[in-house]
Amino acid sequence: MKTxxxxxxxxxxxxxxxxxxxxNRLVPAGVVGGLIAAAIVLGVLGLIPxxxxxxxxxxxKIGYASTLTIAAGxxxxxxxxxxxxxxxxxxxxxxxxxxxxMAGVLSYLGTPASERAAALLGHSWLVCPWxxxxxxxxxxxxxxxxxxxxxxxxxISAGTACGLFSGSVAALAYALACTEPAAPFIAxxxxxxxxxxxxLGAALGPKLLRW
Amino acid sequence: MTLPSEPxxxxxxxxxxxSLKPLWxxxxxxxxxxxxxxxxxxxxxxxxxxxxxxxxxxxxxxDLVQETLxxxxxxxGTYDETLPVxxxxxxxxxxxxxxxxxxxxxxxxxxxxxxxxTEDQHPATQEELPSKRDLGVLLEQLPELQRQAILLTKxxxxxxIEASERSGxxxxxxxxxxxxxxxxxxxxxxxxx
Numbered sequence: 001m002k003t004x005x006x007x008x009x010x011x012x013x014x015x016x017x018x019x020x021x022x023x024n025r026l027v028p029a030g031v032v033g034g035l036i037a038a039a040i041v042l043g044v045l046g047l048i049p050x051x052x053x054x055x056x057x058x059x060x061k062i063g064y065a066s067t068l069t070i071a072a073g074x075x076x077x078x079x080x081x082x083x084x085x086x087x088x089x090x091x092x093x094x095x096x097x098x099x100x101x102m103a104g105v106l107s108y109l110g111t112p113a114s115e116r117a118a119a120l121l122g123h124s125w126l127v128c129p130w131x132x133x134x135x136x137x138x139x140x141x142x143x144x145x146x147x148x149x150x151x152x153x154x155x156i157s158a159g160t161a162c163g164l165f166s167g168s169v170a171a172l173a174y175a176l177a178c179t180e181p182a183a184p185f186i187a188x189x190x191x192x193x194x195x196x197x198x199x200l201g202a203a204l205g206p207k208l209l210r211w
Numbered sequence: 212m213t214l215p216s217e218p219x220x221x222x223x224x225x226x227x228x229x230s231l232k233p234l235w236x237x238x239x240x241x242x243x244x245x246x247x248x249x250x251x252x253x254x255x256x257x258x259x260x261x262x263x264x265x266x267x268x269x270x271x272x273x274d275l276v277q278e279t280l281x282x283x284x285x286x287x288g289t290y291d292e293t294l295p296v297x298x299x300x301x302x303x304x305x306x307x308x309x310x311x312x313x314x315x316x317x318x319x320x321x322x323x324x325x326x327x328x329t330e331d332q333h334p335a336t337q338e339e340l341p342s343k344r345d346l347g348v349l350l351e352q353l354p355e356l357q358r359q360a361i362l363l364t365k366x367x368x369x370x371x372i373e374a375s376e377r378s379g380x381x382x383x384x385x386x387x388x389x390x391x392x393x394x395x396x397x398x399x400x401x402x403x404x
Contacts, residue, residue, distance in 0.1 A: 001277070001342055001344050001345055001346040001349075002339070002342070003254050003273060003276055003277055003280070003339055003342065004251070005346055006277050006280060006281070006346065007247060007250045007251055007254060007280065008247065009346070009361075009365045009366060010246075010250060010280060010281065010284045010365070010393075011238075011243050011244075011246040011247035011250055012243060012364065012365045012366070012368045013243065013364040013365060013368060013369070013370060013371065014238075014241070014243055014246050014284070015241050015371075015386075016239065016240055016241035017238075017239040017240075017287040017288050017290070018287075018288040019288060020288035020289050080289065081289050081290075081291045081294075081299070082286070082289060082298075082299050082302035082303045082306065083291075083294050083295070083298030083299040083300075083301070083302035083303075084291055084294055084298075150289050151282075151286040151289040151303065153302050153303065153305065153306040210310075211282075
């Protein structure tokens with residue numbers, strides 16, 4: 001076939017370009033996956049006691065996880081569009097994580113030596129990262145579906161963005177039930193959980209996102 | 212603050228971009244004639260881009276041009292109008308080239324110049340070489356509904372409404388069949404290369 005024939009065929013009655021947007025892909029994936037994760041976490045562990053809401057702990061988690069959700073969502077949109085630079089969005093993700101790590105270090109240094117181990121390990125450091133990884137799976141499925149509606153050309157990075165987004169939403173859901181109050185705990189174990197999701201996403205990217 | 216430099220884009224202000232962008236924006240809005248012209252310009256560039264990078268495989272050039280044109284069409288909703296059209300086109304073109312090498316197991320070639328050199332620096336435009344494919348044969352491999360929808364709207368050029376009256380299929384269903392048919396066609400073309 002002549003390429004000209006193909007061009008005629010493609011352009012004939014082509015109509016306007018369809019709108020591919022985060023709003024009709026990633027947002028529903030995040031909301032539905034996040035609600036499933038929240039339902040699981042509330043069903044299994046239950047909501048944190050009301051008096052904790054007057055402490056900073058839950059708000060640090062919610063602030064960290066939701067800021068990272070937005071940054072990872074931004075990274076997602078950049079990696080879904082061919083030719084778009086992802087540098088600024090990557091810096092945003094890294095920046096949010098670094099801020100949390102710095103807050104964790106400062107809080108750790110300000111904690112009396114006898115309480116430091118408790119501030120770092122809490123009572124659930126072995127559970128937290130794995131819980132976030134497990135809770136991320138519904139959002140992970142949704143965000144890969146969402147990414148397949150875009151046109152990623154860097155498949156490992158695009159998979160990582162899907163994973164980080166899923167991990168951040170899962171961390172937000174987990175914060176509803178997590179009773180750990182200390183910033184060092186959040187900085188280490190929440191971050192590790194979200195990073196695990198990023199690694200899983202990176203591994204799945206080249207397999208699931210090829211086109 | 213200056214924006215970080217962008218390694219993956221063709222400089223936005225070359226002649227190609229300047230002449231392509233207005234056409235492309237009209238095409239995105241639904242102007243078929245502009246779309247046709249834009250795709251023809253892009254095809255010429257792609258031919259140059261690929262013939263330079265597939266010197267050992269000249270037979271693949273036109274096939275890959277066609278595969279890429281179909282991919283551009285299927286993905287045209289992902290074009291971000293704040294970016295140069297050429298950045299978007301060549302990001303997809305590179306992706307298709309890497310995909311071809313990957314399928315052929317020619318990983319060693321990935322070190323080659325997958326770079327941002329201006330397409331103007333390339334030698335004169337290559338003539339179009341015949342493609343091994345036959346559009347009719349490809350269309351015959353599609354499911355009946357998809358094939359019919361493509362024949363009526365994309366080959367005969369009927370409007371969706373005319374095609375709907377002719378075939379008795381609703382406009383909405385026709386659009387879906389055309390989309391699926393082209394997607395399937397793109398997959399067939401890809402599996403052939």
